[in-house]
Amino acid sequence: MAKKDRDALAIPERRKFFGAVAAGAVGAVAISTPDIARAQEGQKPAKKPAAAPPNAATAEHEAGTPPQEKEPVTVGKAGSDYMVDCFKSMNIDYVALMPGSSFRALHESVINYGENKKPELIACLHEEIAVSMAHGYAKVAGKPMLNFVHSVVGLQHASMSIYNAWADRVPLFICVGNGLDAMQRAPNVEWAHSAQDNAAIVRDFSKWDDQPISLGHFTESAARAYTLATTPPFGPTLLVVDEGLGEEPVGDKPPPIAPVNRTSPPGADPNAIDAFAKMLVGAKNPVLIAGRLVRTEKGMQTLVELAETLGCAVVDQGTRMNFPSMHPLNMTWNARRLIPEADVVLGLEVVDLYGAVHGFADRIERRYTPRLKPGTKLISIDSLPLLIRPNFQDFQRYQPVDMEIVADGETALPQLLEAVKKAMPKGSANVSARADKIKKEVAQTNKRNLAAAANGWDASPISTARFCAEIWGQIKGDDKWGLVTPHQLQSHWQIKLWNMTKPWHHIGDNGGYGVGYQPGAAMGAAIAHRDAGRFAIAIFGDGDLMCNPGALWTAAHHKLPILMIVHNNRAYHQEVMHIQRMADRHARGIDRAHIGTEIANPNIDFAKLAQSMGVWAEGPISDPSKLGPALSRALAQVRKGEPALLDVVSQPR
Amino acid sequence: MPRATISKFLLAAIIPAAAATLAMSAPAQAADADHGKTLFMKDGCFECHGTVGQGGAAGPALAPKTPTAEGIAKYIRNPRGAMPPYVQSVVSDADIADIQAYLSSVPKPKKPEDIPLLSGK
Numbered sequence: 001m002a003k004k005d006r007d008a009l010a011i012p013e014r015r016k017f018f019g020a021v022a023a024g025a026v027g028a029v030a031i032s033t034p035d036i037a038r039a040q041e042g043q044k045p046a047k048k049p050a051a052a053p054p055n056a057a058t059a060e061h062e063a064g065t066p067p068q069e070k071e072p073v074t075v076g077k078a079g080s081d082y083m084v085d086c087f088k089s090m091n092i093d094y095v096a097l098m099p100g101s102s103f104r105a106l107h108e109s110v111i112n113y114g115e116n117k118k119p120e121l122i123a124c125l126h127e128e129i130a131v132s133m134a135h136g137y138a139k140v141a142g143k144p145m146l147n148f149v150h151s152v153v154g155l156q157h158a159s160m161s162i163y164n165a166w167a168d169r170v171p172l173f174i175c176v177g178n179g180l181d182a183m184q185r186a187p188n189v190e191w192a193h194s195a196q197d198n199a200a201i202v203r204d205f206s207k208w209d210d211q212p213i214s215l216g217h218f219t220e221s222a223a224r225a226y227t228l229a230t231t232p233p234f235g236p237t238l239l240v241v242d243e244g245l246g247e248e249p250v251g252d253k254p255p256p257i258a259p260v261n262r263t264s265p266p267g268a269d270p271n272a273i274d275a276f277a278k279m280l281v282g283a284k285n286p287v288l289i290a291g292r293l294v295r296t297e298k299g300m301q302t303l304v305e306l307a308e309t310l311g312c313a314v315v316d317q318g319t320r321m322n323f324p325s326m327h328p329l330n331m332t333w334n335a336r337r338l339i340p341e342a343d344v345v346l347g348l349e350v351v352d353l354y355g356a357v358h359g360f361a362d363r364i365e366r367r368y369t370p371r372l373k374p375g376t377k378l379i380s381i382d383s384l385p386l387l388i389r390p391n392f393q394d395f396q397r398y399q400p401v402d403m404e405i406v407a408d409g410e411t412a413l414p415q416l417l418e419a420v421k422k423a424m425p426k427g428s429a430n431v432s433a434r435a436d437k438i439k440k441e442v443a444q445t446n447k448r449n450l451a452a453a454a455n456g457w458d459a460s461p462i463s464t465a466r467f468c469a470e471i472w473g474q475i476k477g478d479d480k481w482g483l484v485t486p487h488q489l490q491s492h493w494q495i496k497l498w499n500m501t502k503p504w505h506h507i508g509d510n511g512g513y514g515v516g517y518q519p520g521a522a523m524g525a526a527i528a529h530r531d532a533g534r535f536a537i538a539i540f541g542d543g544d545l546m547c548n549p550g551a552l553w554t555a556a557h558h559k560l561p562i563l564m565i566v567h568n569n570r571a572y573h574q575e576v577m578h579i580q581r582m583a584d585r586h587a588r589g590i591d592r593a594h595i596g597t598e599i600a601n602p603n604i605d606f607a608k609l610a611q612s613m614g615v616w617a618e619g620p621i622s623d624p625s626k627l628g629p630a631l632s633r634a635l636a637q638v639r640k641g642e643p644a645l646l647d648v649v650s651q652p653r
Numbered sequence: 654m655p656r657a658t659i660s661k662f663l664l665a666a667i668i669p670a671a672a673a674t675l676a677m678s679a680p681a682q683a684a685d686a687d688h689g690k691t692l693f694m695k696d697g698c699f700e701c702h703g704t705v706g707q708g709g710a711a712g713p714a715l716a717p718k719t720p721t722a723e724g725i726a727k728y729i730r731n732p733r734g735a736m737p738p739y740v741q742s743v744v745s746d747a748d749i750a751d752i753q754a755y756l757s758s759v760p761k762p763k764k765p766e767d768i769p770l771l772s773g774k
Contacts, residue, residue, distance in 0.1 A: 361733070361734055361735065362735060447765075450765035450771050451762075451764070451765055452707075452708065452714065453765065453771055454762045454763055454764065454765045454768055454771055455705075455707040455708065455714055455716070455717070455762045456703055456704075456705045456706075456707030456762065457762055457763060457768060459703070459704055459705045459707065461704065463703065463707060464709065465707075469770045469771060470770060472770070473769075473770045488710070491709035491710035491711070492710055497771075573700065576697070576700055577700055577701065577711065580697045580700060580737060581737045584737035584738055584739060584743070585737065585738065587738075587740045587742060587743060588743070589696070589742075589743040590695075590696060590697045590743075591695070593697060651699075651703050651704060651707075651709070652699065652700050652701075652703070652709075652711070653701070653703070653709040653710055653711045653712075
């Protein structure tokens with residue numbers, strides 16, 4: 001720490017600086033309270049019982065009498081204003097937050113000094129919601145939203161959402177308040193809400209953090225944090241912002257604002273790309289598995305062109321919207337048959353490559369079964385080795401590969417496509433024959449999917465296939481929508497029945513599988529969709545929604561165009577199945593499997609819950625024939641720019 | 654989910670389906686489809702296979718192509734993959750016969766081409 005900075009943190013000097021700058025505004029500088037005088041003399045301030053009667057000075061103050069000793073009472077441009085200037089230079093559109101005293105100056109500067117524009121404040125009722133909003137927003141908007149998070153307890157609230165974003169490799173830029181200077185803390189709460197190292201709470205699952213102690217330090221670290229967060233592989237970054245730094249005046253010569261570095265994502269080694277191209281072109285049955293790969297339309301187009309050039313099957317794992325759902329080479333639903341027949345398998349940003357090429361059985365002795373036949377070449381392009389931490393195990397089981405290119409997958413795709421085109425013999429009969437065979441199989445699979453969707457069509461509780469088909473029936477003529485929740489818990493019917501052709505048509509899953517992600521992420525994604533002239537569609541699990549129902553209020557407060565369906569199976573259904581499995585394994589029957597897993601007795605009325613927060617809502621709907629008309633009414637609200645929710649009493653999966 | 658809740662929440666909604674038990678095959682008629690329906694819920698079969706055996710990502714469809722009672726018994730006593738085991742003391746062979754009767758009683762679904770939302774019409 002530089003001497004100048006150390007001096008700035010010492011109370012007497014800090015107070016002098018504060019007063020000197022304020023003097024111009026109020027014409028009075030002198031500071032000499034008894035406690036400050038004690039501090040200047042190296043003594044502890046006198047203890048003041050929390051419940052003691054007011055002293056003469058306090059009594060005068062409370063009675064409206066001006067203080068006897070002249071203190072500065074206003075400040076001109078504050079450090080927090082300067083920080084807002086830094087954020088504006090980054091072209092950040094929003095800051096999502098739950099209010100907290102440790103960043104009160106920043107909050108005030110955003111709404112007044114910054115005129116609540118770029119960034120505009122998004123009000124949230126929980127830090128977990130605020131950070132999940134940033135997660136969902138970044139996946140649709142392609143850039144970070146800012147978060148302000150209260151010191152210590154707010155960051156602990158936010159930590160699960162930060163973990164999800166980390167595991168999903170999504171850029172977050174979070175400013176966490178803190179009270180660095182112990183001599184400046186108010187008694188009691190501010191001590192409990194201050195930390196020597198706030199960022200340590202989440203350092204195991206964030207990309208970088210810093211705790212700047214001057215404005216010059218702040219602007220450089222803010223630029224570095226933004227640059228690192230938005231350079232693939234993406235990740236959360238944090239700045240721990242001292243309250244004093246934000247509340248003190250800027251001074252006459254604020255440091256120049258450091259610009260964000262625009263970085264180029266890491267590409268692939270051309271020689272390795274050529275080797276991959278030769279393997280793919282020479283293969284009899286190549287298969288592409290796409291994981292956390294595509295983030296742009298160009299990326300999706302390139303993957304389509306690569307698959308069509310090779311005439312090969314693509315398995316889209318659903319972690320991103322990589323490949324058009326109805327493309328004739330989309331063999332996602334045939335992966336179990338496909339993988340064992342492949343002779344070259346290319347993983348593209350596949351996080352769990354081991355799981356992709358092994359079967360797994362949850363038995364007393366858990367076991368994996370290899371799916372690759374002997375001799376199959378397994379190759380991978382991924383950026384995981386560039387950003388990995390040892391503690392939390394989201395990096396999945398180690399999978400040996402024949403060759404791995406460490407690079408950003410989407411950046412490497414055009415390189416691979418060009419290399420494949422060069423290596424591909426013209427008019428290859430093998431390619432077109434292979435593609436024709438795949439197309440026939442895909443057509444049969446789609447037909448089977450439709451027949452499966454028809455099974456249980458009129459059942460009540462309503463089948464997940466039915467409500468997904470009902471939604472599709474109302475949006476299929478409109479391209480301007482995006483699914484902003486995962487699809488695994490609805491038996492993937494969204495992907496099986498909806499013709500998704502753009503990366504924004506689906507947000508992918510949540511990375512860390514932390515329950516409670518969906519409401520916040522959906523609202524954040526809805527903001528990005530709204531700004532792009534689209535609306536959002538969310539299908540919430542009832543359990544997930546109940547972790548963070550306060551997000552509904554944010555949707556109403558900020559008028560977000562989002563259609564929300566509650567997949568209300570009245571249980572933490574995944575956990576029901578786990579308890580059922582244990583009870584069956586112990587030969588005890590499952591009569592009690594509902595204890596601790598059901599969300600019934602009483603049933604939650606989600607429509608009333610939403611209405612209580614100002615959201616248009618209907619339900620519970622358990623008659624499938626009534627769902628279509630209700631969806632029409634809900635979508636009319638959404639197309640007007642308002643949120644709407646339907647509580648659909650549904651089958652478990 | 655407790656039995657009482659299942660009765661209210663799920664079973665009541667499936668009564669129309671149960672009415673079709675009259676159309677059961679001769680061996681299934683010996684079993685009790687209504688009881689089978691209760692067991693299908695109580696024993697948690699619906700959690701993965703759906704309340705009318707329609708299937709989903711967690712478990713395959715069991716209707717309208719319903720395995721024989723013997724086939725079901727053979728499988729659930731010593732299942733493979735994700736299926737949990739059901740021993741005789743939890744689901745007896747008689748229970749299985751009733752469950753099979755219930756699944757056999759579920760009306761055949763419409764063809765997708767007869768459902769406008771699935772036919773694309």
